[in-house]
Each structure stands twice: as C-alpha cells, then as structure tokens.
Amino acid sequence: MSGEDSGATRINCTQCGAGLNVHGGGRVRAHVCGYCGAEMDTQDNYKVLRQFEDMRRPNTPFEIGMEGEIDGVKLIIIGTIGKREAHFGRSWNWVDHQVFSPTHGYGWLTWENGRGIFTRKMRKVPEPATISSGTIENSENRPTTRLDGRNFTYYSSGKPKITFVEGEFNFVPKMGDTNGVVSLLSGDEMLAMIDNGREIEYEVSTMPDQTTLFESFGIDPQSLDKPTETHPLAPFKRTDNAALARNVAFACAALCLVLALMFGSFGSHIATGQAGATKPLKVTFDVTKPAHLVQVRLSADVDNSWAWIEGEITDGKNEAVAEFQQGLEYYHGYDDGSWSEGSQDQSLYLRLPEGTYSVNIAMAEGGVQYGSKPAARAITIDVWEGVVSTFWLWIGFVVFLLMGALFLIQRFFHHKARWAGSDWDDE
C-alpha cells in the first residue's frame, strides 16, 4: 500500500471510507483509492468517477508518499500506474510513478528493469513535431527530429496499456487506456511524442545516477534486482581502474615502441669482408661484449636470382661453435607497378663468449630466373657485437596496443547494447 507520511493531508475514500493521504498539489485531477480501486474527481468533492477492479499490483521499490531528490529538486511520489506493451508475442512491463514538486510541478519516475528513469513534460515543440507510423514504415533511415539544438533519432514506437492505477494524478487515467508513443534517442536524453487522441505531448526522459536516486528515496540500491539489459539511457561508465588500465596499456605500448627503436640502434660494427661469389670468405672478429648478441650479416648481389650460403663460426682454437645456412634471393620487376620480393642480405644472431672468432662462408648453390648471368658476383660479411634484440619489445608494443584498443571497443559495444532494444529494422 502507500508509504507513511505524517505531514500529509488526509481524506477518506468516498467509496470505501479508507483513509488516503493527499500529497499532490492543486492541479491533481483524479485520486484512485488503493483499497477499493475507486477513481475520484478531486475537482468535484471526490465524486466517484469509476471503479477499477481486478488490478494486479506491479513490482516496484517505490511507494506513494516516498520523498527524494532528482537534479536538486525535492519530489514526492503521488501516484502509481502500471503499464504493459505487447508486441509479436513479447511483452514489456514497467511502472510510472507520478511525482510532484511544489516548485517544479509534475513529472514521472519510471521503474523499468531495475532502473529508475526521470521524465518531465516539455513545452517546446520539436521539428518535425510528429512522426507518423507511415513515416516510420516507409523511411529508408531512422526518422529524426530536432529539439533544443539536439538531433533525436527514432528508437521505438508502441501503444502501452494501463494495467494498474493508484494515487493522485494531474489527469484522469483509466484502466486499459492506450496512447501512441514514439520514442527518439539523443545521447543521454529520450524524447517521447505522445498522441493521446486529442493532442501531441512531448516528454523528455533522463537516467539520474542510480545509486544517488535510490538512496535519496530511502531505498538500499543493493536490495534491488540488477538490470538484465543495457538501458538506452544508460551512460557509458568506465571504472577508475579500467580507465587506468587503458591509459597504462597505451603508455606501455608507447614505452615499448621507444625502447625498441632505442635498442635497435645499439651494436658496434666490428668486422667486414668481401669476396667473389665463387670463392670462400673468411672474416675474423673479437667479441668483447658477451652479455649481448653478435650479429653476422650475409649479403650477396643477387638480382632476379638466388644464392645458398653455408658457413660456420669457429673459435680461437679453430673449433666450430656454430654452423649455419641461409638462402638469399631477390626478385623485382614491373607488373601494374614496380614490385620486388626477397632481400639481398640476411642476418644471424647468436651469443658468443668473449674471444676471437672467425666466420667462414661459401656459396653452395645459386640460380638465376632467366639468362646466363651468374647468380651472384660477390658475397659480403658484416659483423656487429653488443646487439640488443628488439623482438620482445615489438611483441609488447602489439600486445599493449591491442589491450588498450579493447577498452576503446567497450564503448562501441555499449553503444550497440543501448540501441539493441530499438524496434527499427533496416530492411
């Protein structure tokens, strides 16, 4: 039944005699008794207008007489209307509570799927002022209207039916009444065009901060069922930790990039040598930085040809410490634009203890794409030491970048979820 309010004026139901609190101000037109369902005309000595029977009370955490604050305005709940919309075998139920402020007049506090939505009437008229069902049926794109410099985009339409009435209202509701409603969404506001058969009324809904709203009306937010769907007015909220994780992920990606570029410049060129491709080539070098990698770059002037290089690295005692083989191939041409593939050089990386080493290579095989020129005329060895691998930092760069991007994609999914309840069909 109704919430307690010791400061309210009280009347007795002219049908059943039950004591009823009066909260609603001078523009209340009807008062429906919560005990017997009699609707009384407040402008005519509470004369009984009609009797509502078999009303099933809808679930809502709000009660008549509860007081709270929305956007700094103190409001009291004066009435409750249950509504139901059925469409193609599905149905949606919600509860509209009429609220009253002595300074700001009347509005609605709606309880729908675990959320509280505040609605106020608009005196301004959007442009265009109406969106007909024909327009909705025949439009290629979602119809739009403009109000206060904002574009509102079509979200849904329907004819909700009143299923329950109790309390005071600034109009005369009837069980089973339906109004045609077209809803349009713009960011954090929803505009409703309501056709009551006599005129079009406009209402704008917003979603106040839910915790503040419920606590303001004396309701423990933890006691409420959690919403199962994203409401079209639900703001995108990112927790402080998620925002921090996103920012740190992007910062780490940038750090990996900078470090990779910096590490890539490390290394000292310590030896080089060149020989005819048909001859073996030996280059000797000293390793003084055993903590880092040695890079041996093999080059050959392959040109639309390939060469297979085999070699080994020997230590100061002429014992092999590593054997390797590497193909070099490079092709280029013109086919709807110039193209090239392969490379004239390849590197091998390894760690070597401090000491003197020799790298010995020879071209084992080679071939040309066409013609009779040699596969390569010269082979070259270049050796660096103190080389730092950038491989892991590039991996880190990609991973952190993807991690940060995932947080950005959250916003996209939230946007999709907000519009998921729309009845618009692109086809």
Next chain:
Amino acid sequence: MAKIIILTSMLGSVGGLSAMGYYGVWGESSNIVSARVGSGGGGYGTTGRVK
C-alpha cells in the same frame, strides 16, 4: 590496491621484455643449424627465431 597491481604488472612487463631483449634471451636465430655456444636462455643449442 588494484591500481598498484595494474601499474606494477604492466610496467613490470615492459621491464621484463626490455631485459629479455637487452640480454638476448632466446635471441639466437633459427638459421643457425647447430651451435655449441650458450643460448640466450642459458642452455646449449639453437633456440631462436629468424630475423
């Protein structure tokens, strides 16, 4: 606490990746078909990747 975990784990990862690169951990390339020098991971043999 969660903030500290986020900061520590992410920045620690960058530090770890930097150290792995700096000291050439798993840094040998796979074109080395056999080796008896120490790998970046501390063992013997080829363990690396093509560069």
